[in-house]
Amino acid sequence: MNFDSIFNAAQEAFLFYKNLSGKEKGEFLETLAEILESHRPEIVPLAVKESNLPEGRINGELGRTTGQIKLFANLVKEGSWIEATIDPAMPDRTPLPRADIRRMLTPIGPVVVFGASNFPLAFSTAGGDTISALASGCPVIYKAHPAHPETSKKVAECIHEAILKCGLPSALFTHVEGGITEGQALVKHPQAKAVAFTGSHAGGKALFDLANQREEPIPVYAEMGSVNPIFCFPKKLEQNLDGLAKAFVSSLTLGVGQFCTNPGLIFVPESQAKAFENAISAELKDIASAPMLHPGIAQAYYDSIQFLESREELRWVKVADPKHLINGSTALAEIKASDWLSDHIFQKEVFGAFAMMVVYQSQEELEEIAKHLHGQLTITVWADEEELKNQLFLINLLEEKCGRLLFKGVPTGVEVGYAMQHGGPYPSTTAPNSTSVGAHAIKRFARPIAFQDMPQELLPDALKEGNPLGIWRLVNGEYRQ
């Protein structure tokens, strides 16, 4: 496999594209959003067919995708995201004069993006990773997910339509098909500057290791899912047992459990365990099994369940029913906190609609759980006001273990906005200091550069005297527009 010509073209496109204004980049993204919308009638049926996801969901996902594109378009048109920081010259400073130093974020170069099987649109070809890289100013070499090849090709065509319409270099986006070998070759290519990935732990970790072994190591932004624990407290359960059971089951089984924020772990006080279990069981009864994304995912789900069934610490409240291999059937097991604490295997994500209910007996156990917990994308706390007041220390501990901490609702449904943080401590991601959803995701594909005593006419507009772009800048340590 030789990707030299692809990367050479991408690098050339980069040297042109990075210097376009935020306005021009934003208009390109807006054009892309429009074009995707205009191809909705072709895209949706393809994605439905290739993902087994219902049409309503795919229609919503396309809206999420274009909404996300518009968010990044607005972000780069506004322009303040580049963190312009200016320390003007102080020629008369003693003992030494200060030079004029101006710093901003600059795009890093060609980015390799891997699509996710569970979001054929929003986390795939024109998904968050691709769009935040393009918004930052980086060309994208996109490795299509083999689970939805036709959808991917169609969306790639839309991207090229937008590139053409805006008169941009075609190599700004390259669609690469293939398997693991192709993916590895892309990550190893000397001209790749970063990798973005959403998928399994095994996949993300392998790319991370590969990228670190390069002659020039590059960052891998891998979002690898997690079990997204929910901590339940007795009063809160008492107040709304059925409502919470319904919310939990609905989040657990949404999209046949195929979300990285799927709640696979729920901590329940012993006093309420039986009642809550019954309420959950009642809800689960009404959930029909449904086709998973592809046979490989279903197979992996049932294999994981089968492995867990061999563990005597678990009592099965509802067993999975693997008779139709493509269909995901819900499963729920219960375990004592002391047993759960004894083996890290009980924290391993089972991708699908399976949850482990962990029954705790005491505050001490809760704190031990918090310390023992692996890094998570999200943690949810269901407690009433009084209970929360007594849990400040626990919450302090839980903050160390997640990227997003919820006090209401469920972890599924990741809002695309300015404040979203989708990324937590390892093993949920390989880069806990970044997010793969929301405005801040753009920063993964930029690095700071400082210009010292650069002549005004050469400076990027973002750093020029008089602030021609009208962006927010930190000047001599003070925020100014």
Add this chain to the structure above:
Amino acid sequence: MNFDSIFNAAQEAFLFYKNLSGKEKGEFLETLAEILESHRPEIVPLAVKESNLPEGRINGELGRTTGQIKLFANLVKEGSWIEATIDPAMPDRTPLPRADIRRMLTPIGPVVVFGASNFPLAFSTAGGDTISALASGCPVIYKAHPAHPETSKKVAECIHEAILKCGLPSALFTHVEGGITEGQALVKHPQAKAVAFTGSHAGGKALFDLANQREEPIPVYAEMGSVNPIFCFPKKLEQNLDGLAKAFVSSLTLGVGQFCTNPGLIFVPESQAKAFENAISAELKDIASAPMLHPGIAQAYYDSIQFLESREELRWVKVADPKHLINGSTALAEIKASDWLSDHIFQKEVFGAFAMMVVYQSQEELEEIAKHLHGQLTITVWADEEELKNQLFLINLLEEKCGRLLFKGVPTGVEVGYAMQHGGPYPSTTAPNSTSVGAHAIKRFARPIAFQDMPQELLPDALKEGNPLGIWRLVNGEYRQ
């Protein structure tokens, strides 16, 4: 080696310290700056003795150290650095209501810091890495540099005096002595959350690899130096040949060349090469050799020079004189650009007052050089206004290769301010998206966390309604104070 008790104590200190206000953290740092200043009479002679650096330099370095501490104190007292981002709830949004989501940076936990031999104060015990970690809210486990053990111990005592005076937990800072084994054990400890290092490429890369092989990989912020090329253009040289030769030699030989921003590579047009070489030679004559930091550094310097002397591509303008092993004697070699381009070995840093003058013949060669160049902390362009106008493409290429691009002056003398970027593409650092000098250095030790529907009374002050800290926040995508 078992560092469990050290890390347990640091973790406990962290859970307390991270929740202090920016004001309290800032006051702790200010106290430390005062205490260091009050111990100046003891610290300076120790550092002079252990580093062979002149008293004037060490006195200046202590001022730089306390100045840096005050910068971070101001930064955390002001508080906006945490990037508060608020997307308020939209209960009436359709089709789905929006939850209240609030994001900020939060400290990551215990940080392992390695001191640098060439800055016994400003990049060591209470240097930029330690201070930016403490400012962020992280405890520091500091691995003392064996080249200045007494200085390090004395500064550690000052830190503990400040901790005691402010009533903070002693484990906020731990001073660890030892060698490579101890350093490796610290990096491998499961409770370590990040590593900061300033030193050689071999040292930094080894820690980077070690940290990536951990069960939980952690970031290594290693600043590993570079050759900091200067690109000279004919008109500029014509205008000020002697002045530029003087500036170059002064930067090259400052501190016996023991700076990571030391200009070890200078690109000169053929038309001016002979004249510039003569001017440099004249300047070099007046530079007396001076003791290097320690015998190991001097040995490595002469070993590198000796290796280069075996390369026939180099013509030696001034040979090093290794007769007093501890003394660093300047050396200068000349090479044709075509030869320089033929082997990456000519880009390897020689730590000390050695430079390679590369003679180029054409614009094409210059652009090839820019593409061939490894990642650098700094690149300097010496060109007059007219010449710059013709070099926009070259400058575009050079931006890809450095963290700081200078158009006047010399790369040594790294200003500590808000806009400084000290960190460039690999191999100059392992984390080009960060800086180890200046206000932004604090972000290395923080990661984002989002709170969803967190009750107001539990929210950190930085995210509360009404903005009680009066910091700058991004609310619904708009900057507000």
